[in-house]
Amino acid sequence: MKKSSSRYAAISIFVTTILSSVIGGFATIDARNSDLQQIDQSINLVAERVNAYPAEAISAAIFTIDEESLDLTLALITKEGDETVINESHLLYPGIKSMTVVKKALTVPISVEAKNPFRLRAIEIAGGDYLIVAADLRKLDINLKSNLKNLVGFTITANALAIFISILLLRRHNRGLDAKALERMQRFLGDASHELRTPLTVIKGYSEMLSKGQMNDVVDRARAFSRVNTEIERMENLIHDLLLLAELGESRPTTFEEIDLSELTQAHVNDFELFNKGRKIDILLEEECRLKGSPEHLNRLIQNCLSNIVRHTPSDAPVSITLKSKGRKVNFIIEDGGPGLPESAYRTEIEAMNRFDPSRSRDSGGSGLGMSIIAAIVQEHNGKLELRKSELGGLAVVLELPR
Numbered sequence: 001m002k003k004s005s006s007r008y009a010a011i012s013i014f015v016t017t018i019l020s021s022v023i024g025g026f027a028t029i030d031a032r033n034s035d036l037q038q039i040d041q042s043i044n045l046v047a048e049r050v051n052a053y054p055a056e057a058i059s060a061a062i063f064t065i066d067e068e069s070l071d072l073t074l075a076l077i078t079k080e081g082d083e084t085v086i087n088e089s090h091l092l093y094p095g096i097k098s099m100t101v102v103k104k105a106l107t108v109p110i111s112v113e114a115k116n117p118f119r120l121r122a123i124e125i126a127g128g129d130y131l132i133v134a135a136d137l138r139k140l141d142i143n144l145k146s147n148l149k150n151l152v153g154f155t156i157t158a159n160a161l162a163i164f165i166s167i168l169l170l171r172r173h174n175r176g177l178d179a180k181a182l183e184r185m186q187r188f189l190g191d192a193s194h195e196l197r198t199p200l201t202v203i204k205g206y207s208e209m210l211s212k213g214q215m216n217d218v219v220d221r222a223r224a225f226s227r228v229n230t231e232i233e234r235m236e237n238l239i240h241d242l243l244l245l246a247e248l249g250e251s252r253p254t255t256f257e258e259i260d261l262s263e264l265t266q267a268h269v270n271d272f273e274l275f276n277k278g279r280k281i282d283i284l285l286e287e288e289c290r291l292k293g294s295p296e297h298l299n300r301l302i303q304n305c306l307s308n309i310v311r312h313t314p315s316d317a318p319v320s321i322t323l324k325s326k327g328r329k330v331n332f333i334i335e336d337g338g339p340g341l342p343e344s345a346y347r348t349e350i351e352a353m354n355r356f357d358p359s360r361s362r363d364s365g366g367s368g369l370g371m372s373i374i375a376a377i378v379q380e381h382n383g384k385l386e387l388r389k390s391e392l393g394g395l396a397v398v399l400e401l402p403r
Contacts, residue, residue: 032144121133147208258292276315280318292403
């Protein structure tokens with residue numbers, strides 16, 4: 001079983017590596033293609049102006065380059081094959097060695113591999129001569145190498161996180177680790193990679209724009225830095241949630257103590273009422289509902305339930321909170337008047353670390369792990385979790401915990 005667990009961890013890390021590489025590779029290629037499209041747009045703009053004014057082709061080309069501040073090289077090739085550079089740019093233009101290249105570039109821009117690679121388009125003008133419009137590709141290649149280095153760094157970071165989580169989960173498992181626990185860890189690693197992808201992509205995108213000088217306005221740069229900081233905070237919250245899920249998934253028993261759930265809930269309700277003045281809130285809390293549990297985890301459970309309401313419902317949606325004992329059980333029901341969930345999401349016995357409704361959390365900016373944490377805490381306390389339609393029109397989270 002120990003060898004099997006190690007093999008499973010290796011497979012999980014391998015899958016995470018492949019996923020990270022595919023995502024990062026796609027982002028890198030997409031960024032280069034986007035830069036290449038901008039170059040082609042500049043080249044094609046000059047070609048359009050030349051075709052629009054064929055009698056003054058050279059003047060039209062030079063005027064367009066100057067007017068639009070384009071970093072393009074302009075050259076003239078006679079029908080005899082003699083070439084003259086008319087306008088220089090940052091490109092160390094080596095010249096055209098073959099008329100075959102010119103013929104290929106008459107309709108669309110093409111790339112020429114050389115010591116100093118460049119992108120060009122040829123335009124036939126009066127007299128059988130050709131205008132060559134060329135752009136430097138060295139910066140694109142430098143950016144591509146830089147992005148590939150970033151991709152390697154991201155992959156190493158993702159692997160380190162996967163290894164850490166694998167060790168954290170696997171070292172607590174004994175020879176009796178069953179297939180269900182292995183499947184849960186696989187989903188967990190998938191969630192980690194999936195959820196970290198979005199903030200990393202946003203941070204990478206803004207970092208590239210800032211490093212390329214594409215944001216010169218002070219307000220835009222400040223907005224970009226603010227966005228990056230927001231995504232960094234989001235990543236920190238994601239990692240905290242993932243580590244909490246890992247802790248809840250360990251076989252190590254949590255030390256429980258006697259808790260007054262009524263008092264614990266009332267404290268959260270007071271805060272909720274304070275910051276949600278526009279809501280109609282019905283509260284029915286039975287006094288001294290005591291049970292054995294983890295104060296820290298039950299605090300997080302209540303906090304997640306109420307945070308989900310704030311995040312996923314209108315600010316004036318009604319809320320109902322009920323806590324009452326029934327025999328040797330405590331029933332805790334939190335209802336809202338929001339949009340609710342898709343029909344497929346209403347079911348009992350939601351498993352921990354299971355994303356039951358990714359679209360809802362994604363659209364509203366959440367990580368999608370909140371309900372997973374709730375389910376894991378309920379499971380830790382040997383309770384039951386049920387999601388059903390609320391009488392208020394939205395979602396009802398029904399918790400049953402043993403006393």
